[in-house]
Amino acid sequence: MSQFSSSFSAEFDDINQEIVLSGRIRPSSPSEMAGVLDVIRRSLNSNGNVIYLNIKRVTHLNMTAFRCLEQVLTETCKTKTQRNIIVVASSVIAWSAPLFQTLASIQPNLSVEIYDSAFYPGQTFVEDESFIPILRTQTKMTWRHEREILPRHGMRNGLSIADICCGIGDFATLIKRQFEPARLVALDHSKRSLDYARRVAAEFGLTSIEYTYGDAAQMLLADNQFDFVTCRHSLQIFDRPDILLRELFRICKPGGRVYITNEKNSHCLGEPHSESIRWTYEQVAKLFSHFDMDVEMGPKSRRLLNDAGFDDIKVESFMVTNLDGDPRDFADVIEAWEDVYAGQMAVRRGDPPDFIRRFRQGFKDHVLAALHPKGYAGWPIWAASGRKPY
Amino acid sequence: MTGPYASPNPETFQDMAALALDVSLFTSEFRLCDTISEYLADIVAQSHEDPSRYANFSSLLINEIVELAFRSAKPVGNIDFNLLRGDACVRVCVGFTPDRTDLLRWQNLDRSARREEYHPDHDLLVLAEAIKVNVQAETDADDRVILTADFMLQEGA
Numbered sequence: 001m002s003q004f005s006s007s008f009s010a011e012f013d014d015i016n017q018e019i020v021l022s023g024r025i026r027p028s029s030p031s032e033m034a035g036v037l038d039v040i041r042r043s044l045n046s047n048g049n050v051i052y053l054n055i056k057r058v059t060h061l062n063m064t065a066f067r068c069l070e071q072v073l074t075e076t077c078k079t080k081t082q083r084n085i086i087v088v089a090s091s092v093i094a095w096s097a098p099l100f101q102t103l104a105s106i107q108p109n110l111s112v113e114i115y116d117s118a119f120y121p122g123q124t125f126v127e128d129e130s131f132i133p134i135l136r137t138q139t140k141m142t143w144r145h146e147r148e149i150l151p152r153h154g155m156r157n158g159l160s161i162a163d164i165c166c167g168i169g170d171f172a173t174l175i176k177r178q179f180e181p182a183r184l185v186a187l188d189h190s191k192r193s194l195d196y197a198r199r200v201a202a203e204f205g206l207t208s209i210e211y212t213y214g215d216a217a218q219m220l221l222a223d224n225q226f227d228f229v230t231c232r233h234s235l236q237i238f239d240r241p242d243i244l245l246r247e248l249f250r251i252c253k254p255g256g257r258v259y260i261t262n263e264k265n266s267h268c269l270g271e272p273h274s275e276s277i278r279w280t281y282e283q284v285a286k287l288f289s290h291f292d293m294d295v296e297m298g299p300k301s302r303r304l305l306n307d308a309g310f311d312d313i314k315v316e317s318f319m320v321t322n323l324d325g326d327p328r329d330f331a332d333v334i335e336a337w338e339d340v341y342a343g344q345m346a347v348r349r350g351d352p353p354d355f356i357r358r359f360r361q362g363f364k365d366h367v368l369a370a371l372h373p374k375g376y377a378g379w380p381i382w383a384a385s386g387r388k389p390y
Numbered sequence: 391m392t393g394p395y396a397s398p399n400p401e402t403f404q405d406m407a408a409l410a411l412d413v414s415l416f417t418s419e420f421r422l423c424d425t426i427s428e429y430l431a432d433i434v435a436q437s438h439e440d441p442s443r444y445a446n447f448s449s450l451l452i453n454e455i456v457e458l459a460f461r462s463a464k465p466v467g468n469i470d471f472n473l474l475r476g477d478a479c480v481r482v483c484v485g486f487t488p489d490r491t492d493l494l495r496w497q498n499l500d501r502s503a504r505r506e507e508y509h510p511d512h513d514l515l516v517l518a519e520a521i522k523v524n525v526q527a528e529t530d531a532d533d534r535v536i537l538t539a540d541f542m543l544q545e546g547a
Binding site: 061 | 420423424428439440441442443444445446447449450453454457513514516517520521522
């Protein structure tokens with residue numbers, strides 16, 4: 001059951017008993033809401049004690065629409081007193097919970113829940129503050145390559161740039177210093193990461209980066225705003241990368257470019273102990289897959305960009321190695337991966353101790369390869385970009 | 391995003407931006423309400439810590455004010471949009487001449503009367519109260535309605 005208009009839609013997911021309302025809902029009259037209200041009304045009448053009204057992705061609403069929703073919800077609350085309606089609002093949209101709370105204060109069987117974490121499956125694994133130094137080290141290692149790669153993908157001084165899923169904002173600060181953009185917006189779904197990013201930017205005296213808290217799958221940024229949109233190492237931890245790419249496409253100006261980086265973890269390599277290392281990283285890919293993430297995405301970038309509607313697609317790969325700068329940096333990153341992948345994710349998947357022991361050994365061998373005077377350790381990354389057609 | 395009601399001293403406000411439109415042009419297309427609201431909200435939010443998110447927040451109420459003007463304005467003369475910056479907030483003012491039949495209701499400053507559903511700014515007040523933004527409606531000497539909303543510069547301020 002679903003209803004779409006040009007700017008908003010309602011769909012009912014009967015497995016989760018969830019009505020998903022999304023879009024920009026500013027009708028001029030209630031009649032424009034008729035189709036959507038019909039879906040909501042019929043969904044509210046379905047079986048089940050609890051029905052969720054998911055408004056996480058309603059970015060705009062007017063009171064004409066709100067009154068229509070209020071009427072339907074109130075009718076149901078009064079006629080089905082045993083039915084609980086839970087309105088699920090996003091913390092990104094600051095007005096939604098307070099507005100719907102006005103209904104909850106009147107109707108005892110209606111409540112509002114605020115959804116503000118786990119936007120993406122991988123979020124909880126990397127939000128720990130102890131992970132921040134590793135993220136910085138990773139960016140330092142990749143930046144050596146990307147500062148040369150980015151101009152080949154259209155990056156130049158003076159552009160209007162958005163860094164989506166900016167994390168702790170270190171890439172944005174490097175972009176700011178290297179390419180002096182006319183405007184730089186950095187968006188992430190982690191308030192803690194953004195707080196850190198703002199602190200770091202302030203310490204560097206970088207005052208004009210616009211940090212914004214948001215859901216990359218439904219951004220509050222307007223259409224066709226940016227010359228260059230970056231999204232690094234993030235599509236691969238989305239369960240629906242197509243949705244994110246659609247948003248990146250939307251905010252990019254016609255003729256502008258979207259630049260993405262992704263990994264192919266099973267191709268991480270090292271010598272000596274190449275077999276142990278290879279086995280472990282093949283398991284990493286399977287582990288992420290278990291949590292609906294695809295860390296094998298790198299070589300799929302061309303197809304993903306093509307499917308999202310981009311043209312003039314460019315793809316290149318580079319290998320971060322222990323020979324880029326201090327090998328200890330490389331080793332620190334691998335040790336952090338071991339902590340998260342073997343110490344947290346494999347445990348959460350329920351892997352037996354023997355597996356985890358062997359799994360950890362591959363990371364230890366990778367560290368050894370990185371620090372060995374004759375060793376070599378690598379981490380392959382795919383950088384790709386596409387142009388939004390005019 | 392929201393905070394307690396504030397009523398800053400008007401003398402501390404400085405002009406930020408002003409826009410005047412012919413009412414007949416403004417009321418020719420409902421979609422203009424959305425366009426104007428987004429434009430004003432972007433300016434309101436430009437010095438906020440999180441401009442994109444605050445623009446989204448403020449556009450909710452600004453849009454309601456603009457839609458109210460769209461529905462209430464007499465189709466002659468101009469509608470004015472003014473943005474003023476104070477020490478603690480950005481003030482949005484929208485001025486228009488209402489239909490004569492509605493003028494008496496606009497001139498009734500009794501807040502409880504305005505909470506009655508028939509009052510033209512009933513929904514605006516409900517919304518403003520829900521999201522904790524200070525709004526005011528008043529009529530001037532020329533019988534124009536001036537709708538005002540104050541958006542705080544700091545989150546939680």
